[in-house]
Amino acid sequence: MSTPRVVTTDHLFEDRLYRAGVKSVGIGTFVLLVAIGAFLLLKSWPAFARHGVISFLTTTGFTTLGHHPSFGVAALLYWSVVIAVVAVVVGVPVAVGTALFISEFAPRRLRAVLVTLIDMLAVVPSVIFGLWGFYMLQPNLVGFARFLSVHLSFIPVFSVHSSVYSSSAFIAGVLVGIMIVPIVCSVAREIFSLAPLGEREGALALGATKATVIRSVVMPFARRGLAGSVMLGLGRALGETVAVAIIVSPSFIISPHILQQGGASIAAFIALRFGTGGQLGSAALLGAGLVLFVFTLVVNLGASVIVNRSVGGRRA
Amino acid sequence: MRRESGAAPAALEEPAPVPAPAPLRTVTTASGLVADGVSAWFSGRLVIESVSLEMEASKVTALIGPSGCGKSTFLRILNRMHEVTPGAELAGRVLLDGEDIYGPEMRPTETRRRIAMVFQKPNPFPAMTVEDNVLSGLKFSGKRPRGKEKDDLVEEMLTRAGLFSEVKARLKTLGGELSGGQQQRLCIARALAVRPSVLLMDEPCSALDPSSTRRIEETMREIAEEVTVVVVTHNMQQAQRVSDYCALFLAGENAPGRIVEKGSTKDIFENPKDERTSDYVHGRFG
Ligand SMILES: Nc1ncnc2c1ncn2[C@@H]1O[C@H](COP(=O)(O)OP(=O)(O)OP(=O)(O)O)[C@@H](O)[C@H]1O
Ligand SMILES: [Mg+2]
Numbered sequence: 263m264s265t266p267r268v269v270t271t272d273h274l275f276e277d278r279l280y281r282a283g284v285k286s287v288g289i290g291t292f293v294l295l296v297a298i299g300a301f302l303l304l305k306s307w308p309a310f311a312r313h314g315v316i317s318f319l320t321t322t323g324f325t326t327l328g329h330h331p332s333f334g335v336a337a338l339l340y341w342s343v344v345i346a347v348v349a350v351v352v353g354v355p356v357a358v359g360t361a362l363f364i365s366e367f368a369p370r371r372l373r374a375v376l377v378t379l380i381d382m383l384a385v386v387p388s389v390i391f392g393l394w395g396f397y398m399l400q401p402n403l404v405g406f407a408r409f410l411s412v413h414l415s416f417i418p419v420f421s422v423h424s425s426v427y428s429s430s431a432f433i434a435g436v437l438v439g440i441m442i443v444p445i446v447c448s449v450a451r452e453i454f455s456l457a458p459l460g461e462r463e464g465a466l467a468l469g470a471t472k473a474t475v476i477r478s479v480v481m482p483f484a485r486r487g488l489a490g491s492v493m494l495g496l497g498r499a500l501g502e503t504v505a506v507a508i509i510v511s512p513s514f515i516i517s518p519h520i521l522q523q524g525g526a527s528i529a530a531f532i533a534l535r536f537g538t539g540g541q542l543g544s545a546a547l548l549g550a551g552l553v554l555f556v557f558t559l560v561v562n563l564g565a566s567v568i569v570n571r572s573v574g575g576r577r578a
Numbered sequence: 579m580r581r582e583s584g585a586a587p588a589a590l591e592e593p594a595p596v597p598a599p600a601p602l603r604t605v606t607t608a609s610g611l612v613a614d615g616v617s618a619w620f621s622g623r624l625v626i627e628s629v630s631l632e633m634e635a636s637k638v639t640a641l642i643g644p645s646g647c648g649k650s651t652f653l654r655i656l657n658r659m660h661e662v663t664p665g666a667e668l669a670g671r672v673l674l675d676g677e678d679i680y681g682p683e684m685r686p687t688e689t690r691r692r693i694a695m696v697f698q699k700p701n702p703f704p705a706m707t708v709e710d711n712v713l714s715g716l717k718f719s720g721k722r723p724r725g726k727e728k729d730d731l732v733e734e735m736l737t738r739a740g741l742f743s744e745v746k747a748r749l750k751t752l753g754g755e756l757s758g759g760q761q762q763r764l765c766i767a768r769a770l771a772v773r774p775s776v777l778l779m780d781e782p783c784s785a786l787d788p789s790s791t792r793r794i795e796e797t798m799r800e801i802a803e804e805v806t807v808v809v810v811t812h813n814m815q816q817a818q819r820v821s822d823y824c825a826l827f828l829a830g831e832n833a834p835g836r837i838v839e840k841g842s843t844k845d846i847f848e849n850p851k852d853e854r855t856s857d858y859v860h861g862r863f864g
Contacts, residue, residue: 370664460701464765466662468715468772469691478714482705 299555306549308542309333318549322514324531326539326546333546335528335553337514341431342527342554344520345506346499348435353442353499354492360443361450366476377451384444392508395437400509403433407521422522431525434509438502442495449494449569453487454480486568493565500558503529528554608806609675609775610635611656611693616670617834618651618660625651627834628670631825633776638798638807640817640843643827643858648835649810650698652827653778656808657693658686674776691719694774698781698810700761702768704754708745711753711764712736715772731771738801739767740793759790766797770805777801779809783816795820814859818847826855 271277310318313332321334364376407427414420457480465475507530511523532547532554539546611633618626626648633639641649654660655668658679671678679689694715702711712732716723723731732749736742741763745756753764762782769777779798783791798807798820811817817824824846829835839846839855850856857863 458701460697460699461703463659463662464697464701464703464768465714465718467657467659467690467695467697468718468768469687470718471687474718478703478706478718482703 295559299552302548302552302555306545306547306552309545309549312542319553322516324514324546324550326535326543331539331542331546333549334514335550337516338526338528338531338550339553339557340516341510341513341525342500342529342557344431345435345438345502345510345525345527346496348432348520349438349442349499349502350492350496352436352439353495354439354446356439357443357446357491357495358450358488361447361454362476362480364447365451365454366472366480377448380444380447384448388441388502389504389508391437391441392505395433395505396508399437399440400428400433403436404428407432411521418518419520422519423517424522426523427521429509429511429523429525431510431520434506434525434527435499435520437505437509438499441502441505442498445498446491446495449491450484450488453484453491457483486571490565490567490569493561493568497558497562497565500527500554500561501529502527503533506530507533607775608636608802608804609692610673611776611806611808612673612676613652613656614671614673616652616655616672617668618648618655619667620651620663621665622667624834625829626827627836629827629835629837631837631840633806633808634823635806636802636804637822638802638809638820639823639825640821641808641810641825641827642812642814642817643835644829644863645812646835647827647829649827650780652835653695653780653808653810656776656778657690657695659690659695661686687719691715691772692774693776693778694769694772696762696765696769696777696779696782698784700758700765700785702753702756702761702764704752706753707750708736708753708756708764709749712767712771714768719772735767735771736764738770738797739763740790740797741767759786762786763790763794763797766794770801774805776806776808779807781810781812784812791816814847814861818843826852826858828854828858 313321318333318335319339320336321332322337323332323334324338325331326333360376360380364373368376404427407430410420411422411427415422461479461483462475465479470478506527510525510527510530512526512531512534513524514526515524517524528550532551535543535547537544613629613631613633616626616629617624629648629652631639641652643649651660654663656672660666660668668680672680674689674692678684679693703714706714709728709732710717712735713723713728733742733746736745741760744760745751745764753761756764762785766779766782783794786794795816798809801807802822807820809820821843823841824843825840826838826846827835828838839850839852841851845851846855847859850859
């Protein structure tokens with residue numbers, strides 16, 4: 263009887279060297295991530311220790327001054343998510359639509375121009391977006407926000423309790439939505455361009471129109487990858503700091519009224535408050551940072567798992 | 579009815595009478611297809627030059643020739659798939675029952691429905707069920723057969739493609755889960771379901787085992803009654819077995835592909851006029 267043995271080509275010196283190099287870079291990245299997490303945990307421990315982790319996660323006040331400092335990130339996390347969701351709702355359709363136009367309809371020359379333009383959008387510093395949002399976008403969106411609140415107030419998120427429409431989570435969300443268009447668009451474009459030519463031609467040869475090819479070949483192929491790109495955009499939006507800080511005026515009330523003044527986000531709040539509130543205050547901010555760090559990590563991890571599975575893996 | 583191979587295009591305008599086989603509902607009539615002075619370019623490079631060929635209704639025409647001589651390109655010109663490739667251009671006319679498919683009033687989607695195509699590489703829709711794959715062409719044109727009508731249609735098309743007995747218990751499994759040969763026959767069923775009058779096949783058996791190949795060759799013979807078949811093949815035995823007419827394409831070193839000889843399959847194989855034809859069909863080059 264024969265015994266099975268492992269057959270491998272991996273013993274070649276070059277292969278091993280290459281593998282060691284790649285491996286160490288990969289491990290290095292992971293170590294860095296863990297180190298950041300550990301650092302945040304260590305530095306923020308005093309704040310967690312004060313009222314406990316549960317309280318930190320579930321309460322809403324955040325005062326570092328006075329005799330009774332108290333910390334809770336619930337409202338900050340809530341508004342972070344609200345802004346990110348508004349961003350995705352606004353940004354993803356634009357990004358996916360643009361990607362579809364570029365990959366399916368645009369003539370070759372226009373395609374190159376559009377791709378360059380959108381890539382350039384990605385390198386605009388976020389503080390510039392923030393300023394633009396404050397001076398240009400906000401004045402133009404306030405009227406639209408009022409319109410929504412007047413005509414669609416039966417939907418809870420469009421109802422308001424005050425008549426100040428500026429500096430709202432909605433406006434911040436729209437701004438961040440514009441900011442995530444480039445990343446979502448380029449991922450979506452990549453996925454669309456991978457839709458198998460054979461299936462596209464198969465559909466065309468059966469008398470399908472372009473729209474039908476998109477509906478019955480491109481979209482089924484891209485569905486999972488698109489979900490991943492949405493998560494990627496969500497991750498980006500959650501971490502967006504400066505632009506949000508410029509727009510919103512922080513509030514600690516959890517409410518569904520996204521159109522009125524208020525809202526906040528962990529990232530923006532840290533940027534606004536950093537360096538105030540002494541040692542304990544810093545610890546609390548670092549704690550908030552840790553919450554954001556873990557939350558975005560989970561979202562991005564989910565995104566990459568989904569994207570990899572749809573692009574790399576064989577489909578049924 | 580038999581016709582001379584050299585019949586004028588005008589003769590094709592009268593539809594060929596079709597003997598209807600009892601169990602199969604037949605609504606199609608085979609159409610004649612005539613290529614008239616067809617040339618093709620990719621990004622400015624001429625790849626086939628003034629090819630004229632008559633593909634007679636209710637007959638199987640085989641296109642043979644070495645790799646790269648423009649057989650696929652020619653085939654794709656016959657149902658307006660050529661223009662799908664960026665940078666592709668063409669000249670000449672293609673007449674379907676005497677009507678130019680590149681004429682201004684012809685819709686490419688409608689033309690492709692009448693002149694169906696089976697590709698070299700099986701390309702079923704992997705996320706659709708076997709049944710939905712068969713019905714996909716009808717769905718694309720807004721028709722959705724239901725109930726018994728649908729079941730009958732699916733069974734008929736799969737039977738004609740020689741696949742029904744293998745998949746009748748798995749009509750709801752995904753098209754991508756079939757074997758390569760089964761997928762190819764599914765693509766044939768899918769193409770037949772739109773009831774085309776011409777079926778173009780680009781090396782349909784190149785990925786198939788001998789028994790699937792035989793099954794598909796039988797199918798070609800069977801459907802030729804009501805569908806004109808044009809098939810590209812590298813297999814000389816296959817060309818001899820299935821085709822009524824043959825056309826040999828050749829391309830020079832730096833010259834575009836042309837038809838060297840065309841005629842009845844019997845003549846091409848047993849009595850070729852051109853020396854290159856006899857060299858090619860006897861495997862002496864290409
Ligand atoms: N999409 C394309 N872009 C540019 N050139 C092309 C394209 N498709 C085909 N060609 C060129 O056109 C010529 C004919 O190609 P075609 O695919 O028609 O050959 P073929 O006879 O079908 O060959 P095979 O038997 O290998 O399938 C070749 O020189 C090929 O390089
Ligand atoms: Mg070919």
